[in-house]
Amino acid sequence: MDFFNSVEQAAEIFKKKKDGTIRLISHLDADGICACSIIIKTLKRLNKKYSVSIIHQLNEDFIRELSKEDYDIYFFTDLGSGQIPLIKKYIQRKIVFILDHHKPSEEKSENIIQVNPNLFGIEGSKEISGAGVVFLFCRALDKKNDDLAHLAIIGAIGDVQEEKGFSGLNKEILEIAVKNDKIKIEKSLRLFGITTRPIHKVLEYSTDPYIPRISGSESNAIQFLNNLNIDPKNGSKWKTFRDLTEEEKKKLISAIILERIEEENPEDVFGNLYLLVDEEEDSSMGEAREFSTLLNACGRLDKASLGIGVCLNDGDMKKKAIRNLTDYKKEISNSIRWYEENKKSEDVIEKENYLIINAKDNILGTVIGTLASILSKSNGIKEKYIMSLARIDNKTTKVSLRFSGSKEVNLKEIVSEIVEKIGGEAGGHKNAAGALISTENEERFIEEAKNSFEKL
Ligand SMILES: [Mn+2]
Incomplete structure (x- = not known):
């Protein structure tokens, strides 16, 4: 049996369970939020009811509490594989699906269906995310769920699985996302915030790749642009990378490579942008890396449900999530200030x-x-x-x-x-x-x- 067979098999078992109340438990990070959103969307399409918890860690107390609830079907997504012995101990006579990419468990039980790529020699830390596993399960239920592939990609990026492109199953899922016109790949400067932030800010905050003398200094970043005859402003508005002309973009890229000439890989400034076709280009949801940051911010400030709303395309939730991102950034700068003062x-x-x-x-x-x-x-x-x-x-x-x-x-x-x-x-x-x-x-x-x- 290969991994795809095991996905198909799990989907078949679920299909046979026509009715039954459903309980979803997923992980609090961007990957877990994407995983949960994919299954929620799929259940909605099937007109099924469910109840959700997004948690930081799955421990014995939580599993014991779950066992007191009265649901027929449990889904653990982006977590669960490590806790199979505990799940087995507390949750019996119910069907449990574990769709995870963490280290699998050898432990088996008749009512527990573990779908885990690592069991088939697939590197779960690199080649597929939790959201990816859930996506494959949902597409096995119905091919029309192919239009959720971009969420699996955002999850994989959240789990740091993108490194100069994707490999393994992630690569195949990306192809599905592109084919369904959900993601467009664009070669660009590999700098965080390139689609949303003013270009001088992007340069200032660039730590990976690092730009000597410019990373960490706003004034040097502005000076750098001025020296290249690139006006960082358009009237009173700061320009983003996309506002630059093609010629300016080229000039900027070669100047950055020159600045990095003493670094190990000076030209290591290019990378892929994964643009979300249905989102506004310059919003925090416009590019997969920023999208995953937005979801992480929701999780970390204990507002995972906002993140799910964003993934499910709820306009109101999107606005709230963006405000939450601002709060999150404040928390981070507060933490830096606390460190400096202490x-x-x-x-x-x-x-x-x-x-x-x-x-x-x-x-x-x-x-x-x-x-x-x-x-x-x-x-x-x-x-x-x-x-x-x-x-x-x-x-x-x-x-x-x-x-x-x-x-x-x-x-x-x-x-x-x-x-x-x-x-x-x-x-x-x-x-x-x-x-x-x-x-x-x-x-x-x-x-x-x-x-x-x-x-x-
Ligand atoms: Mn994960």
Whole structure:
């Protein structure tokens, strides 16, 4: 049996269940929100009723609560594979579909149908997202769901599966999205915000790829444009990249490559834009990378339902989600300010090869990883492990680990080793890892982390 057979088989089982109440549980990030939106749209088309929860993590308490509810069919999307033993323990005599791309479970149960690409040698961290798995399931139910392929692509981008294009099943799903006129691919400068932000701001905020002397400085970015005879303004309005003439675009691109001449891959500034054909070009939903940021912002500020509304094309929800994005950006700048103001306090420990920030209640647990990512790309912090902690609620602390520098690291392994000693749950991958730990273990976790970093 191959992966497609297993998708077909799961779809057949669902088709046979004509009636029955449906419960959806999905993950809180952009991928999980896309996954959930795809299945919701599909169920709506089938005139089926459902009830939804979007959660940060699937733990025993939550599964126990689920078992008390009275639904006939459960869908776990973009999560669940790791918790099959628990699901098996609590949810019996109901049909459970797990559509996930995380590490699969060997554990089996008659009522649990696990659809997971990793079981068939497909790399779930690279070749397909949770939304992608759900998309394949829904298209197996009905080909007309092909028009949801773009959501699977946004999910994959949210899970950082796009790297100079897509591979594997993601590539096939992208082709479906293009064929259905949902996505248009455009070669462009690979800089975040290129379709929505003024060009000088895009240059200023460009950390990956990094532009020496320009990244991080608004005035240098404006000066850079002036030197190229590119007027950054159109009357009183700042120009975006798309407002530039073709000649100006070419001039700008070659100038950026020249600025980067001492970097490892100076020409590494090109990439694909995945334009959402049905959305307004310069909106936050106009390009897949920004769209996924918008969804992440919804999830992180605990408004996942807004994100689902955006995916389902609800105009009112879209407006609210954009306002939420502004709030999210404020949370991020607040977190940076808190760090700057508390650098010298006992909550921040900086040593030769590591930086540990314990923000406690001062930064949202859902934003703390973003702070670590931003710091890992900033100029002041080089060749250091950056570990940040903040509390999600009064008993759970979120830990994030990043590395600033070009050395090969395996952050997931480092976090997993500490978790093994202190307790908690590790997640993530080589270049961005994290954990959820019990708040009372914060101090012990930090001590153990210091030991680990000092040995590295
Ligand atoms: Mn995912």
